[in-house]
Structures are given as C-alpha cells and as structure tokens.
Amino acid sequence: MTLQQYLRRAWPLYVMIVPGIVFVLLFRYYPMYGVVIAFQDFSPAKGFLNSPWIGWANFEFFFSLPYFGRIFGNTLIISVSKIVLDQVGAIILALLLNEARHLFFRRSIQTLIYLPHFLSWIVLGGILLDILSVRGILNQGLGLIGIESQLFLGSNDWFRGTVIASGFWKNVGFSTIVYLAALTAINPVLHEAAAIDGAGRFRRIWHITLPGIRPTIVLLAALSLGDVLQAGFEQILTLYNPAVYRTGDIIDTYVYRTGLISAQYSLAGAVGLFKSFIGFILIVISYWLADRYAGYRIL
Amino acid sequence: MNKKFPYNTSDLKPSRRDFLRLSGAGLAAAMLARYGMPPAFAQMAGDIPAELHPGSPNNPRGWTTTLPPIPDGMPVDPPVTITGSRRGPWEFAEGDDIENSPFTRLNAAVTGIHWKLAFNWTDNEAEVLQKYNLAIASNELPDFMETVPLQIYSDLLENDLLEDITDVWEEVAHPVWLKEAMGFGDGVAWQYAEVNGRKMGIPYIEQAAQNDKLLWIRQDWLDAVGMSAPTTIEELHAVMTAFVEADMGQGGAGTTLGIAANSQLNAWYCSLDPIFGAWGVIPAFWTPDENGDLRYDSIRPEIKEVLGTLRQWYAEGLLAQDFFTYAPWQNGSHIGGNLAGLMYTPAFAPDFGLPDSVANDPDARWVFGDIPVGPTGIKKKAWSNPVPETVYCFRKGFEHVDLVLKQIAWWAELLQDPKNRHHGFEGTRYFWRNEDGELDPMGGTLDLNGYDDTKHIWGPPGTNGGSRTSPFYELDLIKERRNVWANLPENERDAYMEAFLGGDALSVLWDEAIIFAVDHWEADGIKNHFVTVPTRTMELTGAALEGLEQEVFLNIIIGQDPLDRFDSFVDEWHSGGGDRITGEVNEWWHGQM
Numbered sequence: 001m002t003l004q005q006y007l008r009r010a011w012p013l014y015v016m017i018v019p020g021i022v023f024v025l026l027f028r029y030y031p032m033y034g035v036v037i038a039f040q041d042f043s044p045a046k047g048f049l050n051s052p053w054i055g056w057a058n059f060e061f062f063f064s065l066p067y068f069g070r071i072f073g074n075t076l077i078i079s080v081s082k083i084v085l086d087q088v089g090a091i092i093l094a095l096l097l098n099e100a101r102h103l104f105f106r107r108s109i110q111t112l113i114y115l116p117h118f119l120s121w122i123v124l125g126g127i128l129l130d131i132l133s134v135r136g137i138l139n140q141g142l143g144l145i146g147i148e149s150q151l152f153l154g155s156n157d158w159f160r161g162t163v164i165a166s167g168f169w170k171n172v173g174f175s176t177i178v179y180l181a182a183l184t185a186i187n188p189v190l191h192e193a194a195a196i197d198g199a200g201r202f203r204r205i206w207h208i209t210l211p212g213i214r215p216t217i218v219l220l221a222a223l224s225l226g227d228v229l230q231a232g233f234e235q236i237l238t239l240y241n242p243a244v245y246r247t248g249d250i251i252d253t254y255v256y257r258t259g260l261i262s263a264q265y266s267l268a269g270a271v272g273l274f275k276s277f278i279g280f281i282l283i284v285i286s287y288w289l290a291d292r293y294a295g296y297r298i299l
Numbered sequence: 300m301n302k303k304f305p306y307n308t309s310d311l312k313p314s315r316r317d318f319l320r321l322s323g324a325g326l327a328a329a330m331l332a333r334y335g336m337p338p339a340f341a342q343m344a345g346d347i348p349a350e351l352h353p354g355s356p357n358n359p360r361g362w363t364t365t366l367p368p369i370p371d372g373m374p375v376d377p378p379v380t381i382t383g384s385r386r387g388p389w390e391f392a393e394g395d396d397i398e399n400s401p402f403t404r405l406n407a408a409v410t411g412i413h414w415k416l417a418f419n420w421t422d423n424e425a426e427v428l429q430k431y432n433l434a435i436a437s438n439e440l441p442d443f444m445e446t447v448p449l450q451i452y453s454d455l456l457e458n459d460l461l462e463d464i465t466d467v468w469e470e471v472a473h474p475v476w477l478k479e480a481m482g483f484g485d486g487v488a489w490q491y492a493e494v495n496g497r498k499m500g501i502p503y504i505e506q507a508a509q510n511d512k513l514l515w516i517r518q519d520w521l522d523a524v525g526m527s528a529p530t531t532i533e534e535l536h537a538v539m540t541a542f543v544e545a546d547m548g549q550g551g552a553g554t555t556l557g558i559a560a561n562s563q564l565n566a567w568y569c570s571l572d573p574i575f576g577a578w579g580v581i582p583a584f585w586t587p588d589e590n591g592d593l594r595y596d597s598i599r600p601e602i603k604e605v606l607g608t609l610r611q612w613y614a615e616g617l618l619a620q621d622f623f624t625y626a627p628w629q630n631g632s633h634i635g636g637n638l639a640g641l642m643y644t645p646a647f648a649p650d651f652g653l654p655d656s657v658a659n660d661p662d663a664r665w666v667f668g669d670i671p672v673g674p675t676g677i678k679k680k681a682w683s684n685p686v687p688e689t690v691y692c693f694r695k696g697f698e699h700v701d702l703v704l705k706q707i708a709w710w711a712e713l714l715q716d717p718k719n720r721h722h723g724f725e726g727t728r729y730f731w732r733n734e735d736g737e738l739d740p741m742g743g744t745l746d747l748n749g750y751d752d753t754k755h756i757w758g759p760p761g762t763n764g765g766s767r768t769s770p771f772y773e774l775d776l777i778k779e780r781r782n783v784w785a786n787l788p789e790n791e792r793d794a795y796m797e798a799f800l801g802g803d804a805l806s807v808l809w810d811e812a813i814i815f816a817v818d819h820w821e822a823d824g825i826k827n828h829f830v831t832v833p834t835r836t837m838e839l840t841g842a843a844l845e846g847l848e849q850e851v852f853l854n855i856i857i858g859q860d861p862l863d864r865f866d867s868f869v870d871e872w873h874s875g876g877g878d879r880i881t882g883e884v885n886e887w888w889h890g891q892m
Contacts, residue, residue, distance in 0.1 A: 044432040045458035066843050066875055129629075134621040135554060153624045156859065241562045241624050242849030243857060249846070258842040 038269040058270035067254065074160075075250040078231040081164045082171075083224045089168055090175035091217065095205055097176070098183045110180070114173035121170075125238025128166055129153065159244040166239070167232055178220065179213060186212040218294035222286035229275045251275070351405045353713075353721055365719045366409075367712040370705040374411030379699055381412055383443040384430070386763045387419040389755070402755045410706045412699075414757045417441035435460070440694045443703060445762055446503055449491065449688040453832045456494060462693040464700050465498045471701045473708030480711065480769035490830040492690045500690035501707070501759060507770040508816035510645050510683035511824065512573050513667040515653075517640035520547045528668055532577050532608070535641070535671045539617045542640050549637035549660055557617030559639040561625040564852060565681050568651070569630035569642045573680040575605050576825060577673025581681045582852065583845070585829035585884055593828055593888045595881060597848055598872055603865045609856045623853045631655070637663060643670065645683075646812035649805040657805070667812050669819065682824025685770040691759060703758060711760050711768040717779035774817050777810045834883035840876035847871060 033048070038058055040051040062068070093113065100106040116124060131137050132152040139149035152162045186209060194204050233252035240248040255271050258264060290296040353364045389397055397416055407413055418434065418441070420426040431451040434440050440460060447455070455461050472478050481488040481502060492502045514535075516528055521538070524545050529535040539557030542548075548555030559569040564582050566572075575581050578601040585593040596602070612618055619625070619633070633639050634648075635655025644652070648667070656663045672678040693700050713721050760767045769775075784792055833841060851868040854860040 043454055043458070044435045045454050045460060047436060061839065066840070066847075129624065133624065134619065135550070149620070151621055151624075154621050154857070241853070242846065243562075243623050243853040243859065245846055245850040254842075254846075257846060264838065 035269065035273055037266050038273045040266055042266040042269070044265075054266075058266050059274065062267065062270055062274065065254070067249070070246070071249050071251050071254045074247060075229055075231045075252075078160055078163055078236075078248075078250060079228050081160070082167050082232070083221075083227065085164060085168050086171055086175055087217070087221050087224065089172045090179055091213075093172060093176045094179035094183060094213075095209060097180060098209070099201065099205075110173070110177070112173075113176060116170040117174045119170075121232075121234035121238050124166070124170060125235070128162075128239060132162065153239055154241065154243055156244055156247045159240070159248045163232065163236060163239060163248065167235060170235075175220070179216065182213040182216040183209065215294040215296060219290050219296050222290040222294075223283075225282040225286040226279045228282055229278055347405070347408050351401070351408050353401070353405065364713075364721050367709055367716075367719065369409055370709055373702075373705060373709075374407070374409060375702060376411060378407065378411040378413055379702065380415050381443055381699060381703065382415045382417040382441040383757055384417050384434070384441045384445050385419040385757070386421075386427070386446060388421050397755065400755045402761075403757070406706065406710075406757070409709060410702065412702055412706055442694050442697045442699070443758060444692040444694070445758070446689040446764070446766075447500070447692045449690075449832055452491070452500070452690050452692065455692065456499060460695050461499050462695050462697050462700060463497050463499060464501075464693060464704075465496075467700045467704065468498050471704050473705075473711070476708040476711040476715070476768055477704065480715075483770060487684070487830075488686055490686055491688065500692040502686050503689045503691065503759065503764075503766045504768060504770055505683075505685045505687060505766065506773045506813075507685055508646070508683060508813070508820040509685065510567055510681075511816045511820055512570050512643040512645055512670065512680050513648075513812055513816060514573070514670050515642050515644050515648050515665055515667045517547070518664045518666045519662055520545075520640040523547060528666070529671045530669075531671050532574065532673050536612070536617075539612070539641060540615070543617060547640055554638055556619050556633060556639040557612065557615075557641065559630045559633045559642040560618050560622045561627045561630050562623045562849075562853065563627055566627040568627040568644050569634070570627075570681075571609070571643065573643050573670040574609065575602070576679035576681065576823075577671065577677055578602075578605050578675075579673070579677045579679055579825070580605070581679075581825045581827070582848070584681070584825060584827040585888075586825060587828060593881075593884050595872075595877065596825075597852075598869045598877070602852075603862065606852060606855045606865060607862050610858060610862060613856050614858060618856075623857060635659060643680075646809060646816045648812070649809040653805060653808075665808070667808075667815070669815075670823065678823055679825045680823055682820070682826045684827065684830065686830075707758055707760070707768065710756060710758075714760050715767060715769055715772040715775070717776045771817075774813060777813060781810070828888065829884055831887055834880060834887070836876050836879040836883055841880070844872055844875055844877060844880075847875070 036048055037051070039053060039055060040048075041054050041057075042048075042051045046052075065071075097106050097110060100109070133139070134149050134151065138152070143149060150158060152158045190208050190212075191204055194208055199207065229251065231250040231252070233250070233256070236248055236250055236253050237256065240253065251271065255268055258267065287297075347366065352366070385397060387397070395401075397419075398414055403414055417439070418430050420430045427446075427448055428451065431444070431447065435451075435454065435458075440455075468477075481504065486493075488502045488504060489498070490502075492498060492500045514529075516538075518528075520542055521528060524538075524541040524547070526538055526541055529538045535558075543555050543557050546553060546555045560571055561569055564571050564575065572581055580586075580596040580599050580601045582597045582602065584596045586596055588594045609618070613622075630639075630642070631652045632655075634642060634652035635658075637656055637660050642648070642652075646667075648665070653665050656665065670678060670680055693703070713719050754761065754763045754765070756762060760772075847868065851860060851864055855862055855864055
C-alpha cells in the first residue's frame with residue numbers, strides 16, 4: 001500500500017483526532033509557558049516578560065525551608081499509605097461484592113460506599129470534625145465499651161491514621177467500581193469449569209478472579225504512582241490544626257500558608273513544577289511497570 | 300458586684316406597663332410629633348426630586364431624613380462616569396442593579412457622578428487577588444478600587460500605578476467629615492494609605508473597639524455557685540473551677556467547660572488574648588521596649604508564664620480537651636449549647652452565640668464586664684485596630700479624585716451625623732448574599748435602629764463590610780439614641796424604645812457593650828505597632844515561624860510538649876529568621892519617627 005492509498009483510506013481518522021490534539025495543545029501545552037514564573041520573581045504588574053529572572057532561587061528556597069524534610073516525609077507517608085490502602089481495600093471489597101449473590105444487597109452496598117466520593121472535603125471535613133471530636137459520636141461509642149476518649153484530630157499519634165482512614169472511606173468506593181467493572185469481563189465459563197473440577201470459592205478467587213483482573217490491578221497501581229506527592233490538600237486543610245503540624249503538615253498545606261502571607265506566585269509555581277517533575281518520573285516508571293507486568297502499552 | 304456588671308439581659312427589658320396605654324401605629328406618630336424629628340426636606344439645597352429622597356415620611360412608624368447641603372460645584376455638568384470595583388455579590392429587585400439603585404439615583408442627582416462596575420468579587424480571599432491581578436496584568440485598572448488587599452497595593456505602588464491624591468486631598472477634603480474624622484489617634488488611619496508622607500489612597504475604617512474583648516459571663520451560673528464576677532485571674536480560675544465542678548452546662552454529664560476557647564489564642568471570638576494581656580503580652584504583636592525598639596511579644600518570658608497557666612488549666616479540665624481543633628466560629632455552638640458560662644468575646648456577642656444560648660435555656664442571663672487583672676496587677680488585652688489591611692485606591696491619571704472626595708464627604712455627613720436620621724430608603728427590599736449564600740436584608744425598609752448597612756453605596760462610607768470615615772460613628776448613633784431616651788419623661792421611655800430602639804434586650808445589651816468597650820479601648824489595649832506590608836524575611840520565613848509558634852504554644856498547653864519547649868522555641872525563632880525580621884521591623888519603625 002502506497003502512502004497515497006493509505007491516506008485516502010485513513011484520512012477521516014486523522015481528521016477525527018484533530019479536535020483532541022487542538023484541545024491538548026491549547027489547554028495543556030500553551031499555558032505551560034507560564035511555568036517560567038518558577039524561575040522569576042514574578043509580579044503581575046510586570047508580567048511574564050518583565051519580571052526579573054532569578055534562576056533556581058525559588059527551588060533553593062523551597063528545599064531549604066526549615067521543615068522541608070518533615071513536610072516531604074509527611075506527604076510521602078500519607079500518600080503512599082493512602083495509595084496502598086485504597087488499592088488493597090478496593091480489591092477486597094470488589095471481590096466480596098462480586099461473590100454476593102443478592103443483587104439488591106450488592107447494589108445497595110456499592111451505592112453506599114460510593115456516596116462519600118461525591119461530597120466535597122469541606123462538607124465531609126465538617127462532618128468528621130463533629131464525629132471525631134472528644135464528645136463526638138465515635139468517642140461516645142468508645143466510652144460505652146470502656147475505652148477512654150481519644151483526640152483523633154488533635155494527637156500526633158492519631159492524626160495520620162485519621163487522615164488515611166477518612167481518605168479511604170471517601171475514595172474506596174470509586175476504586176471498587178473500577179475493579180467491579182473489570183470483574184465482569186471474566187468469562188463465567190472458567191468459574192463453572194473450576195467448580196466442576198471441585199475448586200472451592202477461595203481457590204476460584206485465587207486462580208481465576210485475581211489473575212483475571214491482574215492487568216487492571218497493575219495498571220491502576222502503577223498509574224496511582226503519579227499521585228505520590230498528592231497527599232490530599234483539601235482534606236488536610238479542613239482537618240488539621242497547629243498542634244498536629246508535626247505529623248500532618250504536607251507540602252501543599254505548607255505552601256498554602258506561606259503563600260497567604262503575600263501572594264508568592266513564583267514559589268507556588270516552583271513547588272508545582274517540582275511536584276510535576278517527580279510525578280513525571282514516576283509516570284514513566286509506572287508506564288514501564290505496566291508494560292512489563294500487565295502488557296499495557298501505548299506504542 | 301453589680302457596680303462592676305451594670306448591664307445584663309433582664310434589667311434593660313422594657314416594661315410593658317406604660318407602653319400599653321398607647322396604641323400601635325398611633326404610637327410612633329405621637330412620638331414623632333412630640334419629639335420633633337427634623338422636618339422633611341427642610342435643609343435641602345438644590346432640587347432633589349422627592350422620589351429620590353431617603354426616608355419614609357408617609358409611613359405611620361416612619362421618619363424623615365435631612366440631606367446635607369450639596370457640595371460646591373455639584374452636581375457636575377455634564378455628568379461624569381466613573382468605573383469602580385466592588386465586593387459582592389448582590390441581588391436587586393425590579394430591574395435595579397448595582398449601577399442603578401436608590402443610592403446611585405440620589406447620588407447622581409446630588410453629585411452628577413454615575414458609577415460603572417468594572418468587576419466584582421465575592422467574599423473570597425483568593426478571588427479578590429485574582430481579579431485585581433487580572434486587572435493589573437491586562438492594564439485595565441478601574442478609576443476607583445474598592446478595598447485593595449495589601450499585597451496588591453504594594454505591587455501597585457511599586458509599579459507606579461496609583462494616583463497620588465495628597466494635593467487634591469489638602470484642597471477639597473471636607474474639614475469635618477474627612478480630615479477631622481480620619482485624623483483620630485495620631486493619624487493611625489493613614490498607616491497604610493500614606494506612603495512616605497504622600498496619600499496614595501483612602502483608608503478603610505472600622506468601628507472603634509470593634510474587636511476588643513469583654514468578659515461575658517452567666518450571671519445565673521454565678522448565682523447558682525454563690526460567687527461574684529471575677530476581677531482577677533485567680534478569681535477567674537476559681538469561678539471556672541466552680542462551674543465545671545457544679546457541672547452547670549446543659550450538655551451531658553461532665554461536659555461543662557471552664558471557658559470557651561479555640562485554636563487561635565488571639566481570636567475574633569472566644570479569645571484568650573486578655574489572659575496573655577494579664578501578663579502584659581499579646582502573641583504575635585510587636586510592642587516597643589524600654590529603648591524604644593520594637594520587640595516580638597511571642598518570645599518574651601512572660602509568654603512562658605501564661606502558657607504554664609493555660610497548661611495547668613487544660614490539665615485541670617477547664618478547657619475543652621480538644622479546644623485546639625476548633626475554629627473560632629465553632630465556639631458558637633458551645634455558647635449556644637450552653638456548655639460554657641465564660642468567654643472573652645467582643646461586644647457583638649449578643650448577635651452571635653447569645654441568641655442561641657437564650658433560646659436553648661430561657662433562664663440564661665448573660666452579663667459582661669471588665670477583663671480580670673493579672674497577678675502583678677496588669678489589665679490589658681489586644682487593641683483592635685480600626686484600620687484593616689486594605690485601602691481604597693485611584694488609578695494613576697484619574698482626573699476626578701476631587702469629585703469622589705466630595706461625594707464621600709456628603710454621604711459621610713448624611714450617614715454619620717445621627718441628627719440627619721438616615722435609615723435607608725423606604726420600599727427598597729434589596730438583599731445581599733452573605734458568605735453562606737443566604738439573602739440578608741440590605742438597607743432595611745423600616746430599620747429604625749439606625750443600623751443601615753448601606754452596602755449598595757459606592758466608595759466609603761458604605762460598601763460591603765460597612766466602612767465609615769470615622770471609627771466613632773456607631774458609638775455616636777448609640778449615644779444619640781440613649782441621649783434622646785434619657786431626656787424623656789420616665790413613663791414614656793419604654794414606648795419610645797419600643798418604637799425607635801427596637802426594644803430587644805439583647806440589642807440593648809449590645810449597645811451597652813459597645814459603649815463599655817470604647818471606654819476601655821485606649822486604656823486597656825496593647826497595640827501591635829508593626830503596621831505595614833510584611834518585610835522581605837517575613838515573606839520568606841514568616842509562615843514557617845508563625846506555624847512553629849502556633850504548634851509549640853498549643854502543644855505546650857495540651858501537654859504534648861514540656862513547658863521548657865518554649866525556651867528552645869525562642870532559640871529556633873531567633874536563628875530561623877526572627878533576628879533578621881526584628882532588624883527589618885525596627886528599620887521600618889525608626890524610619891517612621
């Protein structure tokens with residue numbers, strides 16, 4: 001087939017992807033020139049062209065922040081825990097729901113665990129502040145079984161756990177649905193055959209269901225690596241207080257507070273670029289992992 | 300004891316006895332006739348059509364408003380159009396909008412100025428910055444800029460985008476309603492608007508002592524435990540302990556709080572600043588030392604003593620176990636739910652917290668009084684600065700600054716002179732969307748209290764937030780009302796109050812609290828003397844140091860850190876940029892002299 005023949009046949013396909021490419025160029029690549037403010041002492045009155053260039057100073061300042069180690073550590077601990085818990089929890093939930101025979105029961109649970117996903121952290125934060133307070137319903141319940149009330153949001157022993165658990169509660173429903181969708185793709189014939197061969201429920205999960213969704217697991221886990229510096233800004237902002245900065249202060253909340261004192265666009269830009277850079281590296285790694293272990297690749 | 304706490308919710312309830320002799324609608328008319336409201340339109344200069352006139356002379360409970368004389372050379376001919384930015388949002392009825400309302404119509408007739416909206420923002424810190432930055436970047440600054448935040452202001456100054464109004468001000472600013480009104484407190488009004496001796500804008504002025512704390516206390520709880528109102532910190536401790544031990548609160552067993560508090564030690568509601576003040580310090584304030592240099596109060600040894608005291612109180616269960624997880628507004632439910640019988644809150648307590656408290660417990664009787672003194676006889680609290688960190692500015696090259704100044708003076712005289720009796724426009728049921736998205740009535744139709752927010756007015760006075768040109772406007776109104784009331788024959792006071800003062804015990808308590816707070820404003824206030832844009836090092840490390848300070852202070856109070864953590868905090872503060880900040884602050888401070 002000559003190039004001409006190929007084009008004659010395939011040109012509609014190229015036309016069809018033009019809007020998508022234009023969209024990406026216009027809204028994803030064109031605004032990227034704004035990233036220059038990370039290397040400037042940016043002032044809106046001077047604009048991109050006339051703001052003075054200061055090289056790596058914003059990055060040097062960011063890395064030399066007195067608590068850089070602490071906020072970086074908190075960010076990693078919270079986000080990695082969230083990613084792991086979210087994936088494992090979603091797989092288990094999906095498997096359990098998949099085994100549930102009663103359709104109404106299954107749909108109800110699915111909807112209920114999916115529900116918090118639609119509420120904003122501002123709303124959920126208010127609810128959690130109430131539930132988790134010293135006189136909140138959780139501590140009252142613990143009191144009934146003789147456990148002393150705990151400062152879930154005020155103690156450095158509890159705060160990370162509270163953030164991770166409440167993040168799990170909000171997000172696990174969404175991840176579960178993705179796995180449930182993957183589970184429907186498994187051919188029921190395999191299950192029937194295994195059952196005839198005498199495989200019990202757990203053996204079938206282990207040898208059929210899990211291998212069946214392995215590509216999805218690897219793909220989702222790999223892709224979530226790109227979020228490893230996103231520990232949940234809104235969530236922590238609504239839940240934390242100065243007493244738990246030690247364990248709960250993350251990069252985003254710290255930069256938010258720093259930026260509030262005076263609009264430090266350049267610093268915020270530098271931090272954003274740094275996070276994108278880390279995210280980019282991890283995406284590349286995860287793409288390689290996805291290709292290696294799940295056979296997922298674009299080209 | 301009653302001498303110290305003269306004001307309480309029951310004493311000032313109007314008795315109905317005399318009132319019943321007069322009949323409803325006739326009452327106000329009789330009052331009007333008898334006590335001589337100024338005659339309608341009497342002092343009006345020029346031709347202002349009656350339908351543009353504020354007031355409600357035809358209403359049986361109405362009033363008439365006197366308009367001040369029209370300024371020289373106004374209304375200008377031909378009329379001018381001026382663009383401005385506004386803090387919104389708003390909602391108008393019947394085809395009116397922010398550019399065409401009772402205010403703009405009267406204003407156009409008086410001054411010849413037509414206002415045009417350049418852009419507006421909602422009550423959102425990020426949005427106002429965004430909108431102003433956009434206007435700067437696109438080189439489309441409005442002629443008149445409402446409440447420019449300080450960081451935008453310094454950017455505008457640095458890039459020479461603001462009109463210097465010094466000369467125009469000297470020439471046309473009204474001697475009473477602008478120059479004198481803004482001349483209070485050795486020129487403190489101009490702390491931001493004046494730069495190197497030049498006026499680069501007009502200050503935003505709140506009301507005197509607006510956020511100064513009073514000690515609010517449950518008189519009925521005091522009576523129940525057989526104690527009198529605390530006058531010292533030691534007595535305060537005894538009262539708190541008694542309240543908690545007697546479990547006076549309305550919540551479940553053991554839920555009574557000694558005093559309501561939150562994560563902010565110097566908060567706008569349920570604050571602890573008067574406790575720090577009892578040792579002569581306020582966290583995060585810059586105060587002059589004996590050499591005349593500014594020092595940072597948070598690192599002074601007195602702070603350690605206060606933290607030790609609060610730490611002990613927390614250990615004794617006088618503060619909520621999780622007080623440091625609350626924002627100030629959340630204390631509203633502790634007061635409203637009658638969990639606490641003590642708080643340090645400004646005069647507006649009868650508007651927030653107390654109404655719920657009284658609704659949930661009809662026996663609740665709140666009184667307020669002076670703050671207790673500390674162990675060495677110090678009685679101090681944070682002085683609330685009536686000039687917040689914002690300025691009204693004019694675009695560089697704007698030609699009509701003089702007209703705007705004249706307009707401001709005219710409206711200031713109309714609104715701020717109680718004798719003019721401006722209470723809004725009759726029949727304008729306009730609403731303002733508040734931060735919760737609910738509709739607040741704006742410029743009440745029959746708001747006889749004299750509290751007319753006038754949010755639809757362009758430029759000070761007015762605007763959303765209610766700035767005025769004088770910090771004593773509210774006080775003057777209250778005094779005038781009470782003055783009229785006091786000069787009435789005793790058997791007619793209740794009726795007058797019912798008709799003109801609202802007659803609600805809580806609002807009367809509010810008035811009393813404002814008068815009391817203003818009386819103690821200068822004497823008891825510790826002033827933060829650092830009033831300018833943040834220094835370079837503050838911009839860089841200020842947030843880190845501030846976060847460290849809050850973290851250490853709270854952790855000391857709740858016992859997660861030892862008390863001696865304070866000493867290492869002071870060292871960290873010095874080495875972490877605090878010394879450089881102190882140098883920069885004093886450089887500015889001595890440059891001011």
